[in-house]
Each structure stands twice: as C-alpha cells, then as structure tokens.
Amino acid sequence: xxxxxxxxxxxxxxxxxxxxxxxxxxxxxxxxxxxxxxxxxxxxxxxxxxxxxxxxxxxxxxxxxxxxxxxxxxxxxxxxxxxxxxxxxxxxxxxxxxxxxxxxxxxxxxxxxxxxxxxxxxxxxxxxxxxxxxxxxxxxxxxxxxxxxxxxxxxxxxxxxxxxxxxxxxxxxxxxxxxxxxxxxxxxxxxxxxxxxxxxxxxxxxxxxxxxxxxxxxxxxxxxxxxxxxxxxxxxxxx
Numbered sequence: 001x002x003x004x005x006x007x008x009x010x011x012x013x014x015x016x017x018x019x020x021x022x023x024x025x026x027x028x029x030x031x032x033x034x035x036x037x038x039x040x041x042x043x044x045x046x047x048x049x050x051x052x053x054x055x056x057x058x059x060x061x062x063x064x065x066x067x068x069x070x071x072x073x074x075x076x077x078x079x080x081x082x083x084x085x086x087x088x089x090x091x092x093x094x095x096x097x098x099x100x101x102x103x104x105x106x107x108x109x110x111x112x113x114x115x116x117x118x119x120x121x122x123x124x125x126x127x128x129x130x131x132x133x134x135x136x137x138x139x140x141x142x143x144x145x146x147x148x149x150x151x152x153x154x155x156x157x158x159x160x161x162x163x164x165x166x167x168x169x170x171x172x173x174x175x176x177x178x179x180x181x182x183x184x185x186x187x188x189x190x191x192x193x194x195x196x197x198x199x200x201x202x203x204x205x206x207x208x209x210x211x212x213x214x215x216x217x218x219x220x221x222x223x224x225x226x227x228x229x230x231x232x233x234x235x236x237x238x239x
Contacts, residue, residue: 002135003162005155005173008142009105016132017110018124020117021141022154023196024077025099026222027117027212028062031079033220033238036088040222041233042100046070048232049093060087063095067203070095079119079211093233102141103224107234110137113224115236118154118187122216125161127223127239136162138177149180149194150212156181157215187213 020026029040041059043049049061050072062075062082069076075085077096094100099115106113112131116124116138128136138158140151156177162168170178184190191197191213192206200209223239 001132001166001168002171003159003168003174004135004171005138005140005159005177007140007147007152007173007176008145009102009139013106013110013137015110015135016112016114016128016137017106018114018116018128018136018138018158019099019103019106019141020138020151020154020158021096021099021102022117022150022212023148023191023194023200024079024208024212025094025096025141026115027079027119028077028082029094029115029222029236030117030120030218030220031082032062032087032092033222034218035082035085037090037092038237039091039225040236041091041093041229042103042236043093043095044101044104044232046095048230049073049095052093052230058089058091059093060090061093065097067200067205078205078208080207083211098141098143102139103234106139107224114239115222116154116158118157118212119214120216120218120220121154121157122161123219124221125158125165127221129162129165138174143196148196149184150191150197152177152180153184153187153190187215
C-alpha cells in the first residue's frame, strides 16, 4: 500500500484521496455535518453557489474570499460560527478560496474522496485505510497556490495515524509532512505560527484557529457521494 502527501493539489489520484484545508474549509465542513446538515455541496465558483439560491430552496450558503465572508452568503467559513448553529434538514453550499477547489481537482480521478481536518484526523485515517486498495493520497489545499504549514502539519498527523495501522511505502511528501508534524510543536502552535493562521488572527478570527487545532474531537468524515447533483457541485455527506 502506498501513502503519498501532495503539498499542493496536482496529478492523478487512482484510489483514495483525503483533502485537508485545516484553516478552515475542511474543519468547517466537519462542523456543519456535526450540527445536523443533511449534506454539503462544494461548488466550483461562488457564482454557482449564489445561483442555487432560489425562493424556498433548502440551501444555506457558506464561504469566504481572503478569509472574509462572500457578499450574499449566509455564513463565512468559520467553524466557531458553524458550531453555534443548527443545520438540521439543511444543505450547506460551500465555496472557499482553496479547499473547495482542491476537492474538485481530486474528484476528477479519485475513487473515494474524504475531507479531513485535525478535528477528525483519526476517524478520517481509519476511513481512508478501510477504503484503500492501492494508494492513499493526502492532498493539502494550501493557500493561494502556496504550500501551507498548517495543512502539511495536519497531513503529518494523518500520516502518523495511518502508519500506526499497517505497512505503507511512503513518498517524500509524506516524509516532509511527518517531519513537520514531529518538529512543529502542538497543533495550536503549528496552526498559529503558520502564515495563514497569522492572517486569520489579524482579521480577528483567532478563535477559528484555536477551534481548528482540536485533535480528533470528531468522528464525522465528510464523504463524496456520487449521484445527481447540480452542475459544478460535489456532494458530501456523513461517512
């Protein structure tokens, strides 16, 4: 079994793909489902999300650009904000700067797509291992096409869990992620010292950084569900 870590999304994914955008899309996605959402629709563009809103529709829109809420959306991309809501019976439509695009890239070829964060790291690793037949690719969303320390650190956490479950051949990306994990301090130190973590704290969103640093606090694993969905969207439900 192969284990690879892509520091940014790229390439073909023949088997299982685990998407990480720990600050904040995948952390928020886990929270939406924890708070009762029936499903998440990840859109390719903000415009697709806005066009899904019609009178009487069951959709709520959540997303951001540059860390700030998108005009016309109901929510930003905040796990703290999401944790204070009840989404029972609702479908949340998400579009973010990096994470939703990474999911669309992976879905072009991957057989099984999961969303992972530090908050569901152990559960996501177990789901990935159970589904894989030849390879697990952990894909870091990054920030504006640059490698993000926070995502690489979280990838190292997942890689540690996976290696504890059995034998893998690992690539250099996995070695880098494991090194960052082992030398990056505790999760809050790693996320808070990252460039994107610092950016969020300057925006007054430090509570989101702290929430995203919670380690294996959830068993929810957002899982790509194949079937009829609006064009330009990917549907994730509780795995």
